[in-house]
Amino acid sequence: MLFFPSMEKVLIKGKNFLGFEIDINENDIKSITKELQIVLASSSHLIKNTIVTLKLNSKNQLFAKDIINFLKERGISINAVVINDKNSINQEDIPPVIELKNTHTVTSKEEHTATYKGNLRNGQSVKANGDLVIVGNVNSNSYIYATGNIFVLGDLYGIPHAGYGGDEHSVVFAFSLHSPQIRIGDFITRSPEEEANTSVKNSKMNEPEVAYIDNNNIVINSYREWIKLKE
Amino acid sequence: MAGKVLTITSGKGGVGKSTSSANISLGLALRGKKVVTIDLDIGLRNLDMILGLENRIVYDVVNIVEKVCKLNQAMIKDKRTDNLYLIAAAQTRDKSAVTAEQIVELTEELKKDFDYIILDSPAGIEGGFKNAMMPADEVIIITTPEISAVRDADRVIGILESNNKTEMSLIINRINPELVKKGDMMSKDDVLQVLNIPLIGVVPEDKNIVSYTNTGEPSILHSQSESGLAYKNIIQRIMGENVPFMEINEKKTGILTSIINFFKE
Numbered sequence: 039m040l041f042f043p044s045m046e047k048v049l050i051k052g053k054n055f056l057g058f059e060i061d062i063n064e065n066d067i068k069s070i071t072k073e074l075q076i077v078l079a080s081s082s083h084l085i086k087n088t089i090v091t092l093k094l095n096s097k098n099q100l101f102a103k104d105i106i107n108f109l110k111e112r113g114i115s116i117n118a119v120v121i122n123d124k125n126s127i128n129q130e131d132i133p134p135v136i137e138l139k140n141t142h143t144v145t146s147k148e149e150h151t152a153t154y155k156g157n158l159r160n161g162q163s164v165k166a167n168g169d170l171v172i173v174g175n176v177n178s179n180s181y182i183y184a185t186g187n188i189f190v191l192g193d194l195y196g197i198p199h200a201g202y203g204g205d206e207h208s209v210v211f212a213f214s215l216h217s218p219q220i221r222i223g224d225f226i227t228r229s230p231e232e233e234a235n236t237s238v239k240n241s242k243m244n245e246p247e248v249a250y251i252d253n254n255n256i257v258i259n260s261y262r263e264w265i266k267l268k269e
Numbered sequence: 270m271a272g273k274v275l276t277i278t279s280g281k282g283g284v285g286k287s288t289s290s291a292n293i294s295l296g297l298a299l300r301g302k303k304v305v306t307i308d309l310d311i312g313l314r315n316l317d318m319i320l321g322l323e324n325r326i327v328y329d330v331v332n333i334v335e336k337v338c339k340l341n342q343a344m345i346k347d348k349r350t351d352n353l354y355l356i357a358a359a360q361t362r363d364k365s366a367v368t369a370e371q372i373v374e375l376t377e378e379l380k381k382d383f384d385y386i387i388l389d390s391p392a393g394i395e396g397g398f399k400n401a402m403m404p405a406d407e408v409i410i411i412t413t414p415e416i417s418a419v420r421d422a423d424r425v426i427g428i429l430e431s432n433n434k435t436e437m438s439l440i441i442n443r444i445n446p447e448l449v450k451k452g453d454m455m456s457k458d459d460v461l462q463v464l465n466i467p468l469i470g471v472v473p474e475d476k477n478i479v480s481y482t483n484t485g486e487p488s489i490l491h492s493q494s495e496s497g498l499a500y501k502n503i504i505q506r507i508m509g510e511n512v513p514f515m516e517i518n519e520k521k522t523g524i525l526t527s528i529i530n531f532f533k534e
Contacts, residue, residue, distance in 0.1 A: 160421070161427055
């Protein structure tokens with residue numbers, strides 16, 4: 039779960055082919071039902087009559103049956119249960135079990151990744167469905183758009199728009215981030231005035247940086263700091 | 270003879286396209302190459318003045334494509350060497366007076382008799398620039414170490430790349446070592462990092478350029494001048510010789526001044 043940290047105890051996620059997945063990261067049955075109630079209050083109408091899977095961890099899978107019944111009472115029937123280890127669960131009276139042994143769900147969201155090799159010059163632009171990787175520099179006054187994340191393996195002076203179309207979980211990564219403006223989802227931020235046109239001075243002391251949305255703001259953090267937040 | 274079309278362009282105006290065109294044309298001619306240079310800045314011609322040939326213009330490039338005159342009637346022979354000819358721009362017309370196809374046709378004709386056909390492009394990225402770009406075998410991009418000039422050069426490089434003009438080289442003009450040292454001007458490496466094309470020359474700022482231009486004597490004729498020396502190196506590189514880049518340093522200070530400065534600090 040590199041890009042979509044689920045700090046929430048209960049999370050409902052859209053899945054491309056599978057409808058929805060209810061992801062539970064809480065081990066106490068009382069607080070699970072409490073959280074479920076809150077989440078369902080706002081979204082049960084969306085997931086009723088669709089394919090719904092239930093994702094459990096090794097601890098809360100003991101309550102699989104309770105959770106399924108709890109959801110059933112509220113009109114949501116679980117089509118499958120997703121767990122790490124099939125053998126550790128009593129499979130009677132519960133829907134089919136999908137085993138996800140040590141799988142990472144990094145690619146679950148991105149449709150595909152587009153790669154552009156070369157420098158993007160002033161006035162040029164690139165658009166991509168899914169993630170976009172640029173192997174080269176992105177110069178001033180060029181524009182890059184991606185519905186997913188943007189990774190620039192070079193200097194970024196142009197304007198990136200990650201999560202083009204509204205995905206606020208997208209990030210912009212660059213070896214050296216100098217964009218005068220960064221756009222993620224529906225958010226736009228611009229560089230502070232005093233930092234404008236720094237390309238003449240102190241352009242050497244760079245480290246990889248990541249721009250992402252935190253609390254409805256675009257924040258820029260060093261890659262080192264950002265990756266710690268993800269763990 | 271199969272000549273080569275060399276287009277000199279920049280995007281931004283006032284960075285030294287015509288000055289470089291004049292120096293490169295004259296320099297190649299003085300090295301024994303047969304050169305014809307065409308001023309494509311129709312409506313704002315300058316190259317004739319920089320070369321000191323202003324008073325000899327009878328016919329111009331528009332007259333050639335409109336077949337008002339014969340090709341050799343519009344070719345003005347340089348007063349210093351028999352190897353250099355200039356085709357001047359028309360002053361009473363504008364860029365739309367010629368098409369890119371006509372310029373391609375003209376350069377194809379000239380390739381038979383000349384080693385180098387130098388095209389002095391107008392500023393901008395519109396029609397006039399396209400006229401100069403289409404016939405090019407090689408393009409020399411001029412920039413100064415200013416962000417605006419570098420960005421325009423970057424734009425031009427992008428357009429050239431998308432037109433499959435990949436033979437490009439860069440001249441960084443008017444670099445001032447003192448300002449670079451202070452961090453107020455982009456250095457050669459800063460410019461190269463953005464533009465990322467082969468460097469063919471670095472020309473230091475030279476306050477004499479104004480008077481060279483006004484008198485119609487390009488700096489390549491002044492062998493003692495720093496800019497003249499830089500253009501001489503550029504000529505050698507164009508001709509395929511391997512010349513090391515000269516170190517552009519601050520004005521040399523005497524030993525005594527250095528010692529005084531040392532104690533002042």
